[in-house]
Amino acid sequence: MQLVDLERIREADALLAEVARRTPMEHSRVLGEQTGGEVHLKCENLQRTGSFKLRGAYVRLIGLDAERRAAGVVAASAGNHAQGVALAAQLLGIPATVFMPERVPLPKLAATKAYGAEVKLRGAVLAETLAAAREHAERTGAEFIHPFDHPDIVAGQGTVGLEILEQLPEVRTILVPTGGGGLVAGVAAAVKAVRPEVRVLAVQAEQAAAWPGSLAAGKPVPVTDTQTMADGIAVGEPGAVPFAHVAELADGVLTVSEESLSRALLLCLERAKLVVEPAGVAAVAALLEHPEQVVSPTAAVLSGGNIDPLLLLQLIQHGMTSAGRYLSLRVRLPDRPGSLAALLGKLGEINANVIDIEHSRISGALALGEVDVEVSLETRGLEHREYVVTQLEAAGYTILARR
Incomplete structure (x- = not known):
């Protein structure tokens, strides 16, 4: 499989210039003190729609020709991808249908509708929602927009890596929350093309870690149990396109406990004044749990900030207990x-x-x-x-x- 190259990521960056925010890179004194190094936070939780997902979604949709745009697009998501596709479709004037699980948190449902998408609630779990979206695509001719398994998605997410290199030229380690792998694949493709010596590490919740076994097997291998508070990275199987990039370019995978995730969320809220969802703090959790694995200066990607307020209350208590x-x-x-x-x-x-x-x-x-x-x-x-x-x-x- 041909990997996404630097030229393609730079083209994606140009397409996103007037669409996506160039999110800030914030120095974290408290994390530096706790880990013994220099730590910076790449705040994709402050991106439009509250996560990095708009980047890949917009690049994917703008590449559709007039005929496919007229047929509309369809996506399946529990939250962040849904909002990214909905906003990208709105900006490009493309009809969008988004399938979400029946018990999706109300704030995510409301936000997706507010971006103009037609929302259909199907399935008790995301796999059932995904099947419903694919059936809709086959029946209507709408273009199915996969959340991570497409070169355009990888290219769009790779713009995060370009920004990190511009904002922190001296960076030596980049930690990336990882589910299906689109973000870490794009970041690795961008960074390794410019600074091959920089370490790029994927971070997974240990209770939903499909990547270590997949990399050991040399191919995507599914896991069936993905019970973690970090629902945004609870993906049962890596995508084929991201897998090819991560296997060749990334420097490894770290897994983090539920306790580390809750502690990281509380730290971001209290000390950095940043609201971040459990999946979004995985990189910070890795710093707390595996400080010996990083070489300073480190950039930790905060991949998203869309969290149900009721869940936030529970996680604050969980984080206080863990701390x-x-x-x-x-x-x-x-x-x-x-x-x-x-x-x-x-x-x-x-x-x-x-x-x-x-x-x-x-x-x-x-x-x-x-x-x-x-x-x-x-x-x-x-x-x-x-x-x-x-x-x-x-x-x-x-x-x-x-x-």
């Missing part, structure tokens, strides 16, 4: 006046902030005159979290469970 700043305890107390006040007093002494508290007197494990108290606390970090537990135990409290 040791949230602690939930079940404590057994004597059921008499003053017991709860004494516990709260002790928590105040050791600077644990009470978020929520709940009594239970109906457990079968309770003896007469006992009560279980579930208390949720905000702590100052992992050391303070352990200090809270040891101080309570030293004061004679029985801790039945902690998380």
Whole structure:
């Protein structure tokens, strides 16, 4: 397979000049301190539609001839690709139909409709949605726009790599969130053509990691279980076009845990003041989990920022727990006046902030005159979290469970 070359990516860059934003590259002091190097964040979460997907979608659609444009385009996506295709089609005056899963978050559904696409909800999982979109394409003659498996998509996404080289000429490592592989393929194609010594590393959620096994096998190999909070990169099988690029050009794949993803999301929100979705923070998670794998200066691509506010609330709590700043305890107390006040007093002494508290007197494990108290606390970090537990135990409290 012929790889996308630098000339094609530069042509894509020219096509996108008045369409896509040249997203900022932000220096991150806190990540530099935590990893012992110089770290910069490529903020594709600030791109139009909230992710890098507009780049590839626009390049793919502008390449269609008049006859295919008149027939319209169709796509399947749970969010970012849907919005990229919808906006690109609107800008080019092409009718667009987007199939989305039946339980797609409402903000993503609303945004896709706002860009002018006709949205059809089909399927409980994305594979079913994809099948419905392909059937629609065959029945109507509309052009199916794959989210990553096409040279035009790779070329469009490769413009991210060109911008990184322009904004951070001294870069030595680039970390790229990776699902189907269109973004990392494009970045690797652009970067290796100009600076072959720069390391380009793909980053996957370890619970949805199809790339390590595929690269080991020498061909795309599907995985069936992709249960991760990073739904934007939960792709069961790499695309053939991206695979050819990554196999030849990229320098490896890193996988990250769910805990690292949630910690990275919280760090971006608190310290960088950037709202990033779980898939979008995979590169930051890799820095936190595998700092030894990168050579500084490092550019971490924040690939998207489209996150359901309800999910964001859950992930903030998950991230606080992973960072040791949230602690939930079940404590057994004597059921008499003053017991709860004494516990709260002790928590105040050791600077644990009470978020929520709940009594239970109906457990079968309770003896007469006992009560279980579930208390949720905000702590100052992992050391303070352990200090809270040891101080309570030293004061004679029985801790039945902690998380």
